[in-house]
Amino acid sequence: MRYWLMKSEPDEVSIDDLAARRTVPWFGVRNYQARNFMRDGMRVGDRAFFYHSGCATPGIAGICEVCAPAHPDDTQFDPASPYHDPRASRENPRWLCVDVAFVEKTRFLPLSLLRAQAPLAGMAILQRGNRLSITPVSAAEWLFINDHLLRD
DNA sequence: GCCAACGTTGGC
């Protein structure tokens, strides 16, 4: 199993929204590196930290699980969607998404708390200039967060 | 609202 961190703006899809809907397609990714992580790196059963970004207090809000492999992101075909991409077609989709399932809502771990943990210094999310909405998390990072920050 | 960092676009 691989581990990931996936950013979502809670105004759009929050951990509570995921809990209510049980599964959601991870629509709206418009960055090739993040898309390729979904297409090439993610497998059903992988787990991810669900991270709230673009909000007053960013941080980890829960855990989700990949429940469907990458498939075309429907929002790219929808002229009414903010994620519409006129260069994409049904025959030649450009953007993909996996589906994720709710696992749990955790204690909230603010970005500032993550930054204060020496063992997490290498986390992609903490690197200067990081903007990727999907990043791999090492097994060591995953275990440290689970063992030391989520359950005490 | 500001701004640093970064990705993408498009002229050449």
Next chain:
DNA sequence: GCCAACGTTGGC
């Protein structure tokens, strides 16, 4: 294929 301009992300 270079690179300047531009748009976006996302923390603060």
